[in-house]
Amino acid sequence: MSNNLPKVAWIGLGIMGSPMSENLIKAGYDVTGYTLEQDKVDRLVAAGGTGASSIADAVRDADVVITMVPASPQVEAIAYGPEGILENAKRGALLVDMSSITPQTSVDLAKNAAEKGIRVLDAPVSGGEAGAIEAVLSIMVGGEQADFDSAKPLLEALGKTIVLCGPHGSGQTVKAANQLIVAVNIQACAEAVVFLEKSGVDLAAALDVLNGGLAGSTVLTRKKDNFLKRDFAPGFRIDLHHKDMGIVTDAARNVGAALPVGGVVAQLVASLRAQGDGGLDHSALLRSVERLSGSQV
Secondary structure, three states: OOOOOOOEEEEOOOOOHHHHHHHHHHOOOOEEEEOOOHHHHHHHHHOOOEEOOOHHHHHOOOOEEEEOOOOHHHHHHHHOOOOOHHHHOOOOOEEEEOOOOOHHHHHHHHHHHHOOOOEEEEOOEEOHHHHHHHOOEEEEEEOOHHHHHHHHHHHOOOEEEEEEEEOOOHHHHHHHHHHHHHHHHHHHHHHHHHHHHHOOOOHHHHHHHHHOOOOOOHHHHHHHHHHHHOOOOOOOEHHHHHHHHHHHHHHHHHHOOOOHHHHHHHHHHHHHHHHHHOOOEHHHHHHHHHHHOOOOO
């Protein structure tokens, strides 16, 4: 291990957190990890990291604490309280929250952390599981320029497009916009797939030619096989996209922005979840279009 790199504590080793933390280890960082499932801590140890038995244990000596958990309640649970990050990390540490949460939660976290001498960046990501594994994530950051500059070399081991978007909460706002665009894009692709299939067209050929023109997108590139094979093993679960559509519709109401199409897609995501498909990949929006089109799913 190189001694001049900051010591990292990583909290949350799920679909995204595990490969991301392993990319930091590959880049030479000393990473101590904690998560609720012991087998995921064991995976980090096998990759060359150190396991911790608690949040307090993980963050005590860390220069940088990175968190990657599902939503605002989990961020609050790990940050606050006697066993949380703010009570146990050292003064001057940098907390980089890479979860996708409400902008307000990020603003509040930064304010409360500042009272403990802990700096904070909100740094949610886009790119899904594949982007995490390949270290090509897009990382949208909110916070102070100086903190962003100090975190940038570390973030460069995790992603390819890394941009400071404004003050605390800005990263989350941009992430919410990202999730709006992705959901609407998947919905449009799903509608096209059902239309093409019912019309008797060669679907694989159709998606190839569509993806080469103006209708092409990263969503279509990444999700084409999911549509073709009806393989909805989660890279990004409907449950999480449901949470994110709640964040963007709420935040948009607060600032007075109308989301007419986003509102409809938010309801389609919610209905898919209500039908028991919450654990599937968000490309499973195809299933709701099939149901609406009279197909047995």
